[in-house]
Amino acid sequence: MLIGYARVSTQDQDTALQLDALKRQGCTKIYQEKASGSTRKGRQELAKCLESLRPGDTLVVYKIDRVARSLFDLLDILRYLEKAGATIKSVTEPLDTTNSMGVFMIQILGAVAQLERSMIRERSIAGQLAARERGRLPGRDRALSPEDEAEVVKAYLNGLGTYASLGKRYGVSLSAVKRAVYRVTKSADYAKRNKL
Numbered sequence: 001m002l003i004g005y006a007r008v009s010t011q012d013q014d015t016a017l018q019l020d021a022l023k024r025q026g027c028t029k030i031y032q033e034k035a036s037g038s039t040r041k042g043r044q045e046l047a048k049c050l051e052s053l054r055p056g057d058t059l060v061v062y063k064i065d066r067v068a069r070s071l072f073d074l075l076d077i078l079r080y081l082e083k084a085g086a087t088i089k090s091v092t093e094p095l096d097t098t099n100s101m102g103v104f105m106i107q108i109l110g111a112v113a114q115l116e117r118s119m120i121r122e123r124s125i126a127g128q129l130a131a132r133e134r135g136r137l138p139g140r141d142r143a144l145s146p147e148d149e150a151e152v153v154k155a156y157l158n159g160l161g162t163y164a165s166l167g168k169r170y171g172v173s174l175s176a177v178k179r180a181v182y183r184v185t186k187s188a189d190y191a192k193r194n195k196l
Helices: 016-025 044-052 071-084 100-133 146-157 163-170 174-185 188-193
Strands: 002-008 029-034 058-061 087-090
Touching: 002 016, 002 044, 016 029, 016 058, 029 044, 044 071, 071 087, 071 100, 146 163, 146 174, 163 174
Parallel strands: 002 029, 002 058, 058 087
Antiparallel strands: none
16 A cells, blocks of 8 residues: 655645655555654654554655655654654655665665755854844844843833833734743843842
């Protein structure tokens, strides 16, 4: 039996491309989810998918990085599949774990995918550091001007409004008010002045 698994990392993304490809492969059951692949805990549909596999079943994925986010994760899943008597197949990569060469190839691709993620992360961090050195802070601009932020925080700390009411008054989200209050109350100077 061919069992499909499709995953995208964020709610904004769509699994349609993966689902179409898995259906063309002949998958009779497809598990799908929108979850970050950084940890296995967050991938509940993957857990259900793996538990459903029986001897002779094949787990079909669009790409190997949809099912495993690190080489260790991939090797763990491969061991699980071996115990279950199942195999894995990728639609876009020439992988077939029914033979030793296929297992070797999947391990190589897993290592390459992990290297690529590490390099992207390193470049991202380097870009953020370079931006800071040029005086630019990463992230979006603040919703409140420094003056408005000071007023909002003062009003909140004096009990003159809730996050929601202050957000409404200043035309910003509740989260913007929370972040402003958090920045001030967690600062070292504020903590010293107020003996926190």
